Amino acid sequence: MARQAEAERERRAKVISAEGEYQAAAKLAEFTARSAPGVRIADVGEIGQMAALAAELRELGATALDPTPGGVRFQATPLVCCRANLQSRIASRILWQISCTPYRTEQDIYDAAMAIRWQEWFAPHRTIKVKVSAQQCPLRSLDFVTLRIKDAVCDRFQRARGTRPSVDTHAPDILIAAYLDRDTCTLYVDTSGEPLFKRGWRRSSGEAPLRENLAAGILHLTGWTPGTVLFDPLCGSGTFVIEAALMASRIAPGLGRRFALEHLLLFDRGRFESLRDELRAAIVPPDRGLIHAADRSEQALRAVRANLEAAGCAEAVTLHRGDALQQLAPADSGILVTNPPYGHRMGDREALEAFYPLFGDRLKHRYFGWTAYILTADLKLPGKLRLAPARRTPLFNGAIECRLFEFRMVAGSHRKPRPGTASSSTA
Numbered sequence: 001m002a003r004q005a006e007a008e009r010e011r012r013a014k015v016i017s018a019e020g021e022y023q024a025a026a027k028l029a030e031f032t033a034r035s036a037p038g039v040r041i042a043d044v045g046e047i048g049q050m051a052a053l054a055a056e057l058r059e060l061g062a063t064a065l066d067p068t069p070g071g072v073r074f075q076a077t078p079l080v081c082c083r084a085n086l087q088s089r090i091a092s093r094i095l096w097q098i099s100c101t102p103y104r105t106e107q108d109i110y111d112a113a114m115a116i117r118w119q120e121w122f123a124p125h126r127t128i129k130v131k132v133s134a135q136q137c138p139l140r141s142l143d144f145v146t147l148r149i150k151d152a153v154c155d156r157f158q159r160a161r162g163t164r165p166s167v168d169t170h171a172p173d174i175l176i177a178a179y180l181d182r183d184t185c186t187l188y189v190d191t192s193g194e195p196l197f198k199r200g201w202r203r204s205s206g207e208a209p210l211r212e213n214l215a216a217g218i219l220h221l222t223g224w225t226p227g228t229v230l231f232d233p234l235c236g237s238g239t240f241v242i243e244a245a246l247m248a249s250r251i252a253p254g255l256g257r258r259f260a261l262e263h264l265l266l267f268d269r270g271r272f273e274s275l276r277d278e279l280r281a282a283i284v285p286p287d288r289g290l291i292h293a294a295d296r297s298e299q300a301l302r303a304v305r306a307n308l309e310a311a312g313c314a315e316a317v318t319l320h321r322g323d324a325l326q327q328l329a330p331a332d333s334g335i336l337v338t339n340p341p342y343g344h345r346m347g348d349r350e351a352l353e354a355f356y357p358l359f360g361d362r363l364k365h366r367y368f369g370w371t372a373y374i375l376t377a378d379l380k381l382p383g384k385l386r387l388a389p390a391r392r393t394p395l396f397n398g399a400i401e402c403r404l405f406e407f408r409m410v411a412g413s414h415r416k417p418r419p420g421t422a423s424s425s426t427a
């Protein structure tokens with residue numbers, strides 16, 4: 001009787017999948033959008049990023065938004081999940097929650113994973129990887145938990161289909177994520193695949209590039225909006241200005257890449273492609289002359305050009321080659337946002353010690369009317385610049401704790417004749 005019911009459920013699931021709609025698709029499902037890894041919910045900056053992420057998801061159609069450590073939980077239809085993957089600038093991945101169960105032993109976790117009808121989520125020819133993260137988990141070995149979840153998925157497939165998926169730990173089609181706290185195991189299917197900061201436009205990295213979603217989140221924290229002037233005078237590979245140019249051109253950040261959700265049985269390629277078409281049609285030519293980037297390194301500028309071309313928004317950014325200590329402000333007012341080198345080597349550190357007071361003077365003398373935002377791991381930066389920050393926002397760049405310092409360059413006694421456009425060569 002139980003076998004008959006199971007067979008009937010599987011038959012129905014196949015029909016639904018064949019129509020391109022999984023039964024959950026009609027309902028709201030639970031998702032978590034994770035932000036940059038290594039961030040803590042208690043940090044002000046992280047809360048700022050969470051608020052930005054939640055606002056972004058709400059605009060895309062998500063409901064019941066609930067910030068959790070490292071991410072925002074929300075409810076949405078699978079179509080909104082596709083939108084979130086394609087359009088979120090701040091999320092690093094979108095996970096679909098498939099179960100949340102109490103546990104005490106590894107066997108409980110195996111049973112929880114075995115209870116899921118994985119064959120309704122993806123086909124057995126797909127490769128899988130299981131990734132377990134835990135906080136306050138009382139179990140001895142997370143490697144063993146990982147193995148038990150993988151076994152449960154394969155056993156469930158074997159029972160239902162007589163065949164099982166194979167494991168690929170490098171480039172799996174399907175990533176199954178498990179999060180364990182003291183007594184609860186939550187299982188997710190990752191709908192993003194490669195993290196969402198991999199937009200597909202990065203051709204060249206330069207020196208210590210920022211993650212794209214961190215740069216987009218910082219732009220949000222600065223309050224910059226398309227239509228106002230933005231300048232990064234130490235632009236490296238151009239992450240800030242390229243993210244800004246994508247926003248100004250209304251280019252969805254995920255348009256140039258694929259997603260793991262395309263391997264799920266619920267995936268409806270027709271609807272996904274019409275969503276892509278809709279997003280392509282929404283692209284606008286950006287206003288020219290508002291977004292500026294400079295670097296003293298020709299190699300860095302070559303990287304920015306290659307990246308801008310790949311991102312499809314080359315005309316949105318004006319490039320200048322030159323030393324940040326000589327650059328003139330490209331407008332009377334605007335937002336300066338930058339991420340200077342940190343200086344891991346001794347010689348570099350000494351050069352930076354000399355650079356900062358001069359850069360502080362430059363900001364005071366040539367950027368009145370501007371607001372400058374500097375992301376750095378050097379927490380003593382304001383003293384070195386000899387500027388008082390109006391705001392300091394804690395953020396993590398990967399595992400490195402940083403501050404985003406805000407400096408308001410008000411017009412005052414340093415007033416000098418109005419600067420013209422940047423003096424150095426323009427590319």
Ligand SMILES: C[S@@+](CC[C@H](N)C(=O)[O-])C[C@H]1O[C@@H](n2cnc3c(N)ncnc32)[C@H](O)[C@@H]1O
Binds near residue numbers: 208210235297325355
């Ligand atoms: C940490 S990297 C910036 C990374 C960038 N945010 C990105 O995402 O790619 C710092 C950049 O500052 C540039 N730089 C260092 N000193 C400079 C100076 N005095 N004037 C202009 N550029 C400078 C370096 O060439 C390097 O490309």
